[in-house]
Amino acid sequence: MEKATISIIGVPLDLGQSRRGVNMGPSAIRYAGAVARLEAIGHNVIDEGDILVDAVERIESSDVGLKNLNEVIKANTKLAEQVEAAVTDGKFPLVLGGDHSIAIGTLAGLKKGYNNLGVIWYDAHTDMNTAETSPSGNIHGMPLAVCIGLGHDSLVNLHSEGPKVKTENIVIIGARSVDPGERALIEEKGIKVYTMHEIDRYGMSYVMEDAIAYLQSREVDGVHLSLDLDGLDPLYTPGVGTPVPGGISYRESHLAMEMLEDSGIITSAEFVEVNPILDEKNKTADVAVGLMGSLFGEKLI
Template identity: 70%
Template structure:
């Protein structure tokens, strides 16, 4: 692949959920050698550092949205940084942090891509709102927010309204979906490849179909949002909401390689690495290895 100008942006936030420690995810991924690995492929990589995340206790409290103020503040900053990165014609690579940060990433990308395709590699659909969420955790809401549904302080980040179209979204690896999310998936006709489809069809067929689907939508860019809990917890133990029966390590490398070979990828984020719950930084190591496959690493 072409050599990219990559800007790495860390978002050390764990306020989108309840288990502390995922705010150390960006540091764990850097420690696992992310920058060096991408440079070895031939890319020019600039580590832009981390955005500042305020103490949630000092910000707005909402009865149904956990740490709303802190998430809004962090995602607003991230939206601005992503917008600036794309303006500079650089490839944004975002390191989380919990998955609430995708609200900011997608808001920033929406300034430049009017028909953005999104591949959501995750055990969860992340389409809850305050009304449907069993927990009030905002890391389970970013796709709903990006489609324009939810609290206005979230949907107005980076500008009012929806940032992505439901028909331009593909979810891969889903196996833990709440009832409200199921209803929304059906209502919006969202493309979902659950573990049933992956087991039945194989990852090659799933990725081929997903990429052909996005191409048929004439998307003007493709963003990958990869939650490490999309993989089976045997491979990625250091995540806050592990769900057994997930995508394998080898299937994930194949998916990343096929996405790289397609030449359509314009941005990516890797989220939910929690070193407090991890074993010898193995989850961060997997994240870095998948980044390598996604961004052109080869054996020959």
């Protein structure tokens, strides 16, 4: 990756799901040395601080079945504005979560800057539920559906009207926990998914080469990486709210980031779902920062 001006935006939001603590994720990632790591590679890093998230008791929007809908909308609207400003200024937006519902704001903020944005969703989950299919009502399980135009109108039309990304420009990597409604939607929309089966059978090198070639064939003008730390096996990232055994290894994840860096296609990124309350000595945040290093061009030799 060429030396960039990286705009770090923290989003201490834990209202898109039901376990407290992920709001401390941005602080944990900073404490693990994110800024120093990126500066050591040679990038210019501007830490914009955290989006202000109102401290409220959890409520349920019983009329639509979505938990904390208004609070999620407020935080994501602020995030979208800040991401759009970063792109307009020629900066690389690097968003620190917070739960994965913040991807709604990130992708909304990116829409104006790209005509044909691609998305790599690195996650154990596909996050393609809607209010009708969600077993929980947790919005952090819905952001990818929202971004293709499915879900509550106030989420779909956040910051700008309509879908934020084309279904054919999405690649999901590492999926191993998929709800029935999500599975049906993925099949209906023809979204490209590499589950753990493909990673185990063909190897991460093949999967990333294929994913990168696929997005390039779509002639995307930028690619956003949305990386949920539960995409890795809980052995490496214990501090996540929805761990799923049998995930991507630490080394496979570094290889994936290194290959993305070599490809030069990544134009924005977010690292989400670090929960220090559930972590072991900030291990998960340390992994997040290590993966950032590989994504931004850190080399062993």
